[in-house]
Amino acid sequence: MTLEPSSHPDQLSPETVAVTSGRPAREHDAAVNPPIVLSSTYVGTGVVVDGDRAYGRYSNPTWDPLEEALSALEGATLPGLLFASGLAAVSAALSLIPTGGVLVMPRHSYQGALVMAQEQAAKGLFSLRMVDIANNDEVIAALTGSGEKAADMLWLESPTNPMLEVADLHVLCRSARAVGAVVVTDNTFSTPLVQKPLELGSDVVLHSVTKYLAGHSDVILGALITSDPALRHTLLHYRSIHGAIAGPFESWLALRGLRTLALRVERAQASALELARRLETHDGVDRVLFPGLDADPGHQRAKAQMLGFGSVLCIEVAGGEEAANTLVGALRLWTPATSLGGVESLIERRRRHANEPASVPVNLLRLSVGIENVEDLWNDLARALDVVAAAG
Numbered sequence: 241m242t243l244e245p246s247s248h249p250d251q252l253s254p255e256t257v258a259v260t261s262g263r264p265a266r267e268h269d270a271a272v273n274p275p276i277v278l279s280s281t282y283v284g285t286g287v288v289v290d291g292d293r294a295y296g297r298y299s300n301p302t303w304d305p306l307e308e309a310l311s312a313l314e315g316a317t318l319p320g321l322l323f324a325s326g327l328a329a330v331s332a333a334l335s336l337i338p339t340g341g342v343l344v345m346p347r348h349s350y351q352g353a354l355v356m357a358q359e360q361a362a363k364g365l366f367s368l369r370m371v372d373i374a375n376n377d378e379v380i381a382a383l384t385g386s387g388e389k390a391a392d393m394l395w396l397e398s399p400t401n402p403m404l405e406v407a408d409l410h411v412l413c414r415s416a417r418a419v420g421a422v423v424v425t426d427n428t429f430s431t432p433l434v435q436k437p438l439e440l441g442s443d444v445v446l447h448s449v450t451k452y453l454a455g456h457s458d459v460i461l462g463a464l465i466t467s468d469p470a471l472r473h474t475l476l477h478y479r480s481i482h483g484a485i486a487g488p489f490e491s492w493l494a495l496r497g498l499r500t501l502a503l504r505v506e507r508a509q510a511s512a513l514e515l516a517r518r519l520e521t522h523d524g525v526d527r528v529l530f531p532g533l534d535a536d537p538g539h540q541r542a543k544a545q546m547l548g549f550g551s552v553l554c555i556e557v558a559g560g561e562e563a564a565n566t567l568v569g570a571l572r573l574w575t576p577a578t579s580l581g582g583v584e585s586l587i588e589r590r591r592r593h594a595n596e597p598a599s600v601p602v603n604l605l606r607l608s609v610g611i612e613n614v615e616d617l618w619n620d621l622a623r624a625l626d627v628v629a630a631a632g
């Protein structure tokens with residue numbers, strides 16, 4: 241499949257590309273949106289030639305426009321690859337590590353990715369070196385191996401979930417390349433509008449399309465994007481053989497959601513920064529984790545490599561776990577739920593999950609800021625913080 245010439249990804253700004261890419265050709269009476277194709281198999285010619293659709297587990301025309309749009313947004317030269325979920329994309333990406341190889345991973349990676357890597361390492365598929373991804377010296381030592389085997393893969397997530405640590409993407413990608421390690425960057429929190437890992441030296445970009453890209457909390461979907469033909473070939477083979485493929489309806493919904501990505505991200509980022517600043521000075525909050533704040537340890541790095549700071553922020557509630565639970569229970573507008581990146585604001589105490597790393601504070605709440613009016617969001621938080629203060 242070739243990139244749609246009308247997309248002009250080099251000339252148009254990303255906000256426009258999110259709207260224009262993955263459209264049917266402009267012909268008289270053509271639909272402006274791609275159709276949903278429901279077919280498990282395709283008419284063939286007697287022999288299967290490379291590039292034939294052949295069967296619904298190998299390809300579906302409904303995937304193509306979204307794979308093209310994600311590639312254009314990330315600045316890749318090859319179409320992206322959709323998967324049934326972000327975790328299915330994680331599974332495919334981890335399969336690039338050779339048996340007996342070494343994976344370097346942030347200790348605060350997305351929980352599902354962390355659990356999968358730990359379980360595979362426990363089975364002896366590869367060895368795992370967990371690092372503080374914000375500490376360049378520590379990551380580089382893990383990559384080179386300091387006398388042990390050098391790394392085969394560097395996993396990057398920045399800002400990390402949920403601690404929002406910021407990795408020095410440019411330096412770490414260069415260091416990984418120097419030892420021959422493949423770099424996979426989970427760009428879910430930032431979206432390609434805010435951060436472009438391929439430009440910073442990553443080999444593969446991973447998305448939970450479930451989050452900002454689809455944007456409406458109604459779809460589970462994942463994607464991998466790379467400009468490396470050999471890596472893409474391996475990942476495509478993995479998808480075809482392991483079978484965690486995207487549903488046509490989910491793919492269509494995600495493309496529909498992607499059209500408003502720029503508006504949603506712009507609003508949510510602005511609101512997140514405003515809420516972070518107000519929470520930072522509130523007596524009911526011990527600490528705010530958000531790279532957009534001047535005082536945040538990741539602020540300078542984030543400013544250098546991101547266009548904005550995303551719209552996930554975390555707070556440590558004064559008064560501990562109980563106060564954090566009281567706060568969540570007192571909210572009316574914010575929905576207590578896991579996940580992030582939808583139009584509606586969500587809040588969650590992360591340590592309620594048994595698998596959450598013990599280094600995540602028990603009183604930490606993760607806030608996914610949606611696109612509601614920021615004063616409404618603030619009033620709800622301020623009122624719930626008053627409830628906590630009255631209870632304490």
Ligand SMILES: *Cc1c(COP(=O)(O)O)cnc(C)c1O
Nearest residue numbers: 325326327350426428448450461
């Ligand atoms: C949600 C998420 C995933 C997993 O994606 P699913 O679509 O839920 O399988 C991976 N990475 C990050 C950063 C996420 O937020």
